[in-house]
Amino acid sequence: MEASSSKLHIVIDSAGDMPPGWIEEYAIQVIPINIHFGEQMFLQGVDLSNSDFYRMADESGVIPKTSQPTPQQFSSFYRSIAQPGDMILSLHVTGKLSGTYASAELASRELRDEYKIIPFDSGCGSAAMGYMAREARMMERAGATVDEILARWQTIRRNVQIILTLDTLEYARRSGRVKALQAALASLLNVKPIITLHEGVLELGERVRTRRKALEFVVNEMVRRMGAGPVNVAIVHAQDPQAGEKLAQAACKLLNCNELIITELSIGVAANLGPGTVGVVAYPTAGG
Structure with a gap:
C-alpha cells in the first residue's frame, strides 16, 4: 500500500503529547477529546487551554471528566481535513482506557x-503517540509505504515504556483510569505512587515515600x-x-538518549491523573 498513492493525513487524538511545533512541521491533525466540568463541555485545545x-x-x-470524541465528531473531523480518496492514518490512545479508538473505527x-481510513490503537498515549505520529510523517516523506509505517507503529507499541509518578491521588481515584488503584488507596496515604503502562493499561x-525518591525511581526503572x-x-x-527538568537531566546521564523532548501532559490525560504528574516515556530508536 503506497503512501504516495493519495494524500496521506496523519491524525491523533489530543491524549497524545508533542512539542507545539511538531503539529505544523509534520502536518499532524489533532482531534480534540471532550472535557467536562459539571454540565459544561469543552473541546481540549479548541475552547479550553x-x-x-x-x-x-x-x-x-470540581475534578473534570473526559469523554472520547463521538463517531459523529470523528466523521465531521475527517471530512474537514480530507478530500474524497485521501488516505487517513488515525492514531489513538489505548483502547483499554478510552473509547476513542472505537469511535474512530465506527466513523x-x-x-x-x-x-x-486506517484507525490504529497505539496501546499507549501521551508523548509516545506524538513520537509515533512524527515518525509516520518522516517515513512517508522518505518514501515509505503505509504498510511500512504501520509495521513501525506496531514495533513501537510493543516496546514503548511509560513510567509516571502522581503528586495527588484524587484525580486518579475519581477517574478510575488506574487499574487496582481504588482498592489500594487506603495503604497509599502520604506516599507517591508509581504508575506504569502495561499492555495498554495503567497499573x-x-x-515511594517522597517526591525526590519517586523521581529517582522513575528514571532508574x-x-x-x-x-x-x-x-x-x-x-x-x-x-x-521543574520536576520535568530534573527528570530530563537524570535521563540524559543514565539513558542512551538518541533524542529527548520535554512536553506538558495533555489536559485529557491530566484530568485523569492530576496536576503534578510527571514521568518518562521511552522506546528503542529505529535501527538501534
Whole structure:
C-alpha cells in the first residue's frame, strides 16, 4: 500500500503529547477529546487551554471528566481535513482506557466509500503517540509505504515504556483510569505512587515515600527496562516544569538518549491523573 498513492493525513487524538511545533512541521491533525466540568463541555485545545483547565479546576473545586470524541465528531473531523480518496492514518490512545479508538473505527466504516481510513490503537498515549505520529510523517516523506509505517507503529507499541509518578491521588481515584488503584488507596496515604503502562493499561507499581525518591525511581526503572541501547525519550509533566527538568537531566546521564523532548501532559490525560504528574516515556530508536 503506497503512501504516495493519495494524500496521506496523519491524525491523533489530543491524549497524545508533542512539542507545539511538531503539529505544523509534520502536518499532524489533532482531534480534540471532550472535557467536562459539571454540565459544561469543552473541546481540549479548541475552547479550553491548559491554563484555563487548571484555573477552572482550582477555582471550582470540581475534578473534570473526559469523554472520547463521538463517531459523529470523528466523521465531521475527517471530512474537514480530507478530500474524497485521501488516505487517513488515525492514531489513538489505548483502547483499554478510552473509547476513542472505537469511535474512530465506527466513523471509518461509515466513511469507507469516501476515504481510506486506517484507525490504529497505539496501546499507549501521551508523548509516545506524538513520537509515533512524527515518525509516520518522516517515513512517508522518505518514501515509505503505509504498510511500512504501520509495521513501525506496531514495533513501537510493543516496546514503548511509560513510567509516571502522581503528586495527588484524587484525580486518579475519581477517574478510575488506574487499574487496582481504588482498592489500594487506603495503604497509599502520604506516599507517591508509581504508575506504569502495561499492555495498554495503567497499573499501580511501587509506593515511594517522597517526591525526590519517586523521581529517582522513575528514571532508574526506565534505565532498567531500556538497557544500554539508543532510545527516544520524552519527559512529560502536568504543571511541574521543574520536576520535568530534573527528570530530563537524570535521563540524559543514565539513558542512551538518541533524542529527548520535554512536553506538558495533555489536559485529557491530566484530568485523569492530576496536576503534578510527571514521568518518562521511552522506546528503542529505529535501527538501534
